[in-house]
Amino acid sequence: MYRAPVAEISHTLKSVAGLSDALENGLLGDLGEDLVNAILEEAGRFASEEIAPLHQPGDLEGAKATDGSVTMPEGYKKLYADWTAGGWNGLAADPEYGGQGLPMMMSMAATEMWNAASMAFGLVSMLTTGAVEALEAHASDELKAKFLEKMISGEWTGTMNLTEPQAGSDLSALKARAERADDGTYRLFGQKIFITFGEHDLTENIVHLVLARLPDAPAGTRGISLFLVPKFLVNEDGTLGERNDVICHSIEHKLGIHASPTCTMIYGDGKFGDGSGAVGYLVGEENRGLACMFTMMNNARLAVGVQGVAVAEAATQKALEYANERRQGKAPDWSDGGMSLIVLHPDVQRDLLTMSVLTRAARSICYACAHAVDMAGAHDGDEARFWNERASLLTPVAKSFSTDIGSQVASIGVQVHGGMGFIEETGAAIYMRDARIGQIYEGTNGIQAIDLVMRKLPLSDGESVNTYFAELDKILEDLKASNNPAFGDASGRLTAAMGDLRAATEAMTSMTESGDTASALAGATPYLRLFGLTAGGVYLAKSALAESSTDDRATMCRFFAENLVGETASLRDTVENGAASLGEAAQSLVA
């Protein structure tokens, strides 16, 4: 069973992401280290003791839909109530509305723990948090007053309604429509699919944020508005009023996250009304809905990356536990009678170490991204812009690299279990099934890679990425100066990786600047992997170089550097030279 790795999370936050420096410099308000430690400990306890035991039963039972209602698996209602009672839902939210106002770093550390204990359970608050952020940034004071407090406490949950059958990655194609009503509200009509926790029985009300078009809206993404559509209308005194005309038509039968209902939502078909549409309230300005949605999407992307870390951590723990119990064969130098623990077999050790270091590398990137978000909030002007760009740069890497690793690590975890890994009751395959969605939702990993190459590398004319690389260089200088033999050849190998990353970045920049978009797009995915591997490897060094660290972190960094980071050379080559053959060969793909 998952045990939150509080010490490792804390070390990564403090010594890699920059939490300690930020605390020392007073950049995080009156937050102090004692409170940080207490929160991490208590979140870890709740995740390990309260959430984790319901993970596997919840997967088996799944969420169930009947006639527009969704019933959550046994125990989830109480779990959610206990969890919100602990104040966990509003960790980073605005204190004015009851939030804890804690840094994103703390929120993401907690997010890791909830999702490692149960990714399906972790999703409900992830979506609510996203909705809260969008409302905090864009809603009128009236809407905020009516909805925010109960969403931040978790008394009501939130959803994001973007996707329609014809509009997935490409939101310009969406068709849901909104009409202006005489009273200043709107009436919504249409169908939305893949709506996470669109319906459930955890709370009395659900607040949907819905993208739709006004009748006179321009075509494409500039004609999309954002609306708040509650399941139950809310009276002036805050009590629940009429049922709004929105219904869950069905839930999906999915590969994983079975305890997270994925709903098809129908707005305004008259089931709960007179056919005049579901009542909605405009969030932000008309036709500026996509910008509002992007507010929540950035942090949601980071949170999805953290889900990748979370599942990877849980899968690693499970495999490690099994490898320390299961005996088969004889390991080298095994002289006792009987069979060895499989953890002593070098091939299994390669699996377990790969799982462990990839998880740590991804965690570092996610927390560094959260740090950038916090620093953007703690500063003004150019500094805020600097940190906003840093967060923008790291977000696609955090999302894609970490979720790729979530799936990769979970699959290795199945392998370590041998035949037992394929049996559902063992609980290893669940991680593989759950992790798989992380690579897809909140913008597929391919789209993240394109975002990195086409929008993020050019930030401030490349200054943003260059400054980031210079920071990584600085860590590598410290590594080079270290006399710790436990690092092996980490310095040489990570420096080579950094060279590959720089060269590939220059190649990408030159492609985009010369208008050779097709080549840049062709190399985007290998480029992102190269970026993540290198940054992750350098962070492993930073983690090990910290004063508070121990030698086993240096050894882990060395393993990563001497076994895994060498892939960067071929990734660079693919970025630099792969597009031509891709373009030629692709002609055979078109039917």
Added chain:
Amino acid sequence: MYRAPVAEISHTLKSVAGLSDALENGLLGDLGEDLVNAILEEAGRFASEEIAPLHQPGDLEGAKATDGSVTMPEGYKKLYADWTAGGWNGLAADPEYGGQGLPMMMSMAATEMWNAASMAFGLVSMLTTGAVEALEAHASDELKAKFLEKMISGEWTGTMNLTEPQAGSDLSALKARAERADDGTYRLFGQKIFITFGEHDLTENIVHLVLARLPDAPAGTRGISLFLVPKFLVNEDGTLGERNDVICHSIEHKLGIHASPTCTMIYGDGKFGDGSGAVGYLVGEENRGLACMFTMMNNARLAVGVQGVAVAEAATQKALEYANERRQGKAPDWSDGGMSLIVLHPDVQRDLLTMSVLTRAARSICYACAHAVDMAGAHDGDEARFWNERASLLTPVAKSFSTDIGSQVASIGVQVHGGMGFIEETGAAIYMRDARIGQIYEGTNGIQAIDLVMRKLPLSDGESVNTYFAELDKILEDLKASNNPAFGDASGRLTAAMGDLRAATEAMTSMTESGDTASALAGATPYLRLFGLTAGGVYLAKSALAESSTDDRATMCRFFAENLVGETASLRDTVENGAASLGEAAQSLVA
């Protein structure tokens, strides 16, 4: 829906694996090209039209167990009857007992098609074929006379009973016991787990091959005997007699292959008898059972590799079909109104091409391995030994590389489908779930890698692998001499990969010869991947260089060489230099 790629399979058999040369040289009996073509066409038709439509419904319904009986999903009984009526079960089996006596190459080509259409359905005959091979090689004439004909026709199916809870990869630990009876038969007692098609309702009888220990047997693997234990005893006239004391206790709830019942079998607990044990017949000699089992395991491993190819092919087809239907966004240079087909996006093209070339590379290796099996059968003396060693060398690569690719390609297939990929009804996730077991059963891929390094590289003092490499070199010379510009830099890049493979092989040999087993074991998995990537890439060149080929194969070879094969450099580095850091870091893994 899957359509058997008969033309590509045929080309690979004939021009890559060596079927055409073997036919020309009269090494395959009176088999002629017309018959080859007819068989491939008809197998393709049956797979596409009869099996494939039951794949997804079979997964959804699954096999069901009640009180020792197993009910197959709707339609499977008729499907199996039609399939055996077509004579497909005994394709490579001994004509003396009704088999078709066709080469392994033909059998594996058909195996690919059955498993691509439905891996769960493909398993029943895979296990029967393995049992038939073991009986052909080791059973007494009396046993052969009684059982072989009906197993070859498919009227009865076969199973392999190896695994017990404490004895998975390590069979030395197995405890099932056999006692000698006065009549020359044996009585079996014990529990076996993970028995594929251990029970089902497709046929009237099931013939179990069971590993067990005699009371006076030596400990370890030298004390294991092989027994034939039929579900129903068989009378002298061939009719079915008494029910034997073997029962399916339960079936597993698995990640994939839901239509393939994975059974826990109990022998001799008295449910169908007086407690004196399940009646068994010795196959081969007492205490030599493991050797008999290995006869079937070699070909079974190749067949599992072919399953990897099969699932990869089916997943590729599905993704390609979707990418040619789904429209999202605007591809580079897209000038029409509206959205582009996603097949036009370079990032999606990378996915689809990667799927396609990896599938072809793995197929080539599997068919080349089947060719070696056939050549061993067609020759005597040193030549037979040469080809047996070739088959031995390629078997672990065929098994592991292909099943790794099965999972990798199936996962990419999910990604190409975006959100739809995560929805079970789409049918993309099934391939990912089914493929996963291929990396585990018939010896985990890690164990295959160890087999390659520790047992296969040393064959004939390294002469066997060197001769193989020389053959690959020869293909690369032809590639270098080719003036076809469609190959791009394939020659340079594949030659570099070949250099990496040779260097890594030398490193491995030097480790094993110097007794540094731990380092060799540590590098086994990356070494096998390096072997497979290189050999697969060279085979793509061979496929494209064939007179009967077209330029699109050269383009595919180029894509592989310029985008994927570069990984060999880091794999080589890991083999050569990775073990030290692995050994250090692994100390933290032991609880």
